Amino acid sequence: MIAMTVDDERPMLAALTAAVSASPDISSVMEFTTCSSALEWAENNTVDVAFLDISMRGMGGLKLAEKIVELHPDCRIIFCTGYTQYALDAIQLHVSGYLLKPITAEAVQKELDYIKGRKAKEKLLSVQCFGSFEVMAQGKPLNFKRSKSKELLAVLIDRRGAGITAKEICAVMWPEGGNDSKNINYLHQLFSDLRHTLELAGAADVLQQNGYAYSLDMDRIDCDYYSYLHTGRPEFRGEYMIQYSWAEDTAGFLSHK
Numbered sequence: 378m379i380a381m382t383v384d385d386e387r388p389m390l391a392a393l394t395a396a397v398s399a400s401p402d403i404s405s406v407m408e409f410t411t412c413s414s415a416l417e418w419a420e421n422n423t424v425d426v427a428f429l430d431i432s433m434r435g436m437g438g439l440k441l442a443e444k445i446v447e448l449h450p451d452c453r454i455i456f457c458t459g460y461t462q463y464a465l466d467a468i469q470l471h472v473s474g475y476l477l478k479p480i481t482a483e484a485v486q487k488e489l490d491y492i493k494g495r496k497a498k499e500k501l502l503s504v505q506c507f508g509s510f511e512v513m514a515q516g517k518p519l520n521f522k523r524s525k526s527k528e529l530l531a532v533l534i535d536r537r538g539a540g541i542t543a544k545e546i547c548a549v550m551w552p553e554g555g556n557d558s559k560n561i562n563y564l565h566q567l568f569s570d571l572r573h574t575l576e577l578a579g580a581a582d583v584l585q586q587n588g589y590a591y592s593l594d595m596d597r598i599d600c601d602y603y604s605y606l607h608t609g610r611p612e613f614r615g616e617y618m619i620q621y622s623w624a625e626d627t628a629g630f631l632s633h634k
Contacts (some may be wrong), residue, residue: 378425378489382408383415383441384457385433392480393457397428399482402489412441419445423608424452426492428476428485431458450537450595451607453492455485499597501580504534506602507611510618514578525550525563526570531618533584533593534600535627540590549623605631 380403384390387410394408407422409415412435419427427445431438442454455474474488503513510531512519521527532549533541547560554560568591575581583597595603601611613631618624 378402378492379404379423380406381415381419381424381427381429381445382406383410383412383427383433383438384430385410386430389430389478393428393430396480396482396485400486400489402486402493412436412438416441416444419448424449426453426455426489428455428457431456449607450603455488500599501578501583501597502599504598504600504602506531506534506600506618507605507613508616508619510534510620510624514575514580519574519578521574522570523567526567526574528621529564529567529571531621531624533591534598534602535618535624536592537603537606538592538595540587540592542589543591546591552623 380397382390382394382397384393390408390410394406397403398406403426407418407424409418412433415427415429416436418424424445427442429438429442433441436444438456438458442456445452446454453474455476457476457478457480459478474491476484476488501514502519505511505513510527512527512530519527521530528550529546532546543561543564547554547557547564550564551560572581572584575584580597583594585592585594602617604610605613615628615632617628617631
């Protein structure tokens with residue numbers, strides 16, 4: 378794994394980098410004393426795990442973490458700090474770990490072992506977003522009962538693991554009709570159909586629901602879109618989910634990127 382360490386206190390940064398470098402799971406470590414220099418490097422390079430001090434000058438560790446995840450959705454964030462009051466903010470960012478200083482190599486390795494466990498999850502779906510949207514499970518195309526069920530999955534894929542409510546989904550799939558009761562009821566039928574389709578393919582665990590928000594477990598999905606954001610491969614040639622007009626916004630983002 379390629380790691381990044383960021384702390385604006387040089388002695389703390391040196392100790393953190395040494396602890397991270399001690400892990401056999403880390404192939405290289407880039408260290409930074411400012412948030413701006415760390416973000417500039419992340420904009421042009423791959424980073425698998427970022428160890429960030431929270432209380433830093435400039436944008437601070439929390440904001441830096443948000444920007445790194447925007448660039449690299451699969452990057453794991455581990456906050457390193459001497460202050461426990463930041464724990465709630467860290468949890469709300471869905472970080473992978475939270476270490477209290479002084480940080481040891483043993484503590485770092487424990488967090489990396491947890492990350493490896495998450496990454497080792499079996500990929501249940503293989504998804505193509507570049508060009509037309511297609512989904513495979515166990516080497517075979519996923520058989521959708523309704524074309525709209527496939528579009529529903531595409532909307533969730535486009536969200537990259539972020540939660541989205543039924544009303545928000547309706548606004549995407551039926552922009553003119555909005556979230557009226559007819560569309561909401563139909564959407565519930567589509568979710569039922571999608572769950573059944575995923576269950577038959579052995580991929581039921583991909584679909585998640587937390588209260589009123591729906592999302593996908595990104596760790597269970599092999600997707601060209603996610604891979605491109607993380608590694609720059611495969612090459613993006615300007616076409617993204619061409620069946621769906623709402624996907625043009627993401628296509629524009631990718632073209633600009």
